[in-house]
Amino acid sequence: MKKALLAVAAAVLLIVGTLVGYGVYKERQGKDVRGSSTEEFDTTREPAPKPRPAAAKIRWPMYRFDASRQGNAERMLVEPPYRPIWFFRARSLVEFPPSVAYGRLYFANADGTLFALDLKRKKPTWTYRARRCTAATPAIDGHTVYMAYLNKPPCNATRSGLDGEVVALNADTGKLRWRVKLAPTESSPLVVDGTVYVGDWSGRVYALSAATGATRWTFKTGDKVKDAMAYAGGRIYFGSYDHHVYALNARSGKLFWRAAAQQRLGPRGRFYSTPAVAYGRVYIGSTDGKVYSYGATSGKLRWSHGTGDYVYSSPAIWKGRVYAGSYDGTMYAFDGATGDVLWKYKANGAISGSPIVISDVLYFSTLKGRTYALDPLKGKLLWAFRRGSYAAVVSDRRRLYLVAHARIFAMAPRKRG
Secondary structure, three states: OHHHHHHHHHHHHHHHHHHHHHHHHHHHHOOOEOOOOOOOOOOOOOOOOOOOHHHOOEEEOOOOOOOOOOOEEOOOOOOOOEEEEEEEEOOOOOOOOOEEEOOEEEEEOOOOEEEEEEOOOOEEEEEEEOOOOOOOOOEEEOOEEEEEEOOOOOOOOOOOOOOEEEEEEEOOOOOEEEEEEEOOOOOOOEEEOOEEEEEOOOOEEEEEEOOOOOEEEEEEOOOOOOOOOEEEOOEEEEEOOOOEEEEEEOOOOOEEEEEEOOOOOOOOOOOOOOOEEEOOEEEEEOOOOEEEEEEOOOOOEEEEEEOOOOOOOOOEEEOOEEEEEOOOOEEEEEEOOOOOEEEEEEOOOOOOOOOEEEOOEEEEEEOOOEEEEEOOOOOOEEEEEOOOOOOOEEEOOOOEEEEEOOEEEEEEEOOOO
């Protein structure tokens, strides 16, 4: 009897020891990785292309401002403090920020209504009612609005099949130019060189003709693609719920590399955050609470740094620094090369939406209804507004437009002195 008990005890100790060893191994795998300033990091690279002179009337073309998704709009004429001068009622939640072109704001509410809001008349020039759920920012190019839609209500349904769509509309009239059926999509369209790129819940990425909607190529991942694509150097970059980040040839869809989130105890990280591409790196947040930096050419992990909670926030890039918000209620400023934390700012609630830099000021909103403007160098508070939620702000150069749940505020810079 004693021998049997000893054998059982030994077996239990062996199992416990194995589990502890496995836990220690996983914990070490998931530790933060510090980066190097000499490996695939170059601040002298040419900045991402800004809107062409021919498109001067397009002030804010797409989600995160430009194709590299850096979230940095330098040439605006606004700075805090601000005063609200009018607001527009959107009737239901506006989760993603507008695009700005031709004297209008283009945005969609949760009921699936896409607005072309005339900024002088403060009334819609037209509306397009898709009667579908939405979680995306439209893209503007060549007097055309491109918009992605989820399934028909209820919005939390996990339907399969071709229950989403991408549409192209005349920017002046709202007239439908083409429609493409695909799985539900919350991927804010990327338009580059006559091609529209989106991902969907089937795990596919599509390259569509901007003129006709015809499919040029598709690429399949292992799970949902919910983020928007980023573009740089002939490649598109995106994350998937299959725990990986991808780099594809923008023309052919050929895979360049696939990089994984770190192993760890608990669920492995998924990617909802839209990546930003700068300095030869790809920066992206993950549901494992980390911000990652991968080499844009190699796909190698260059650094990772944990926060206290989910990072749905898409990183913003400014002067060698990377900014991302966390559900732990903190805005983080990282060194773009090493991932070292330069400063942290504790806000009043969880940060789900993405920060944006406009004329050297960092803006973000919290889920508790407050918008902040910080000095991006030191993290010092410059201005705050008691409205805001998911989206932060955009600009048409002379005004700031702030999304506050179901309202959009027009903000004028307040004269100093």
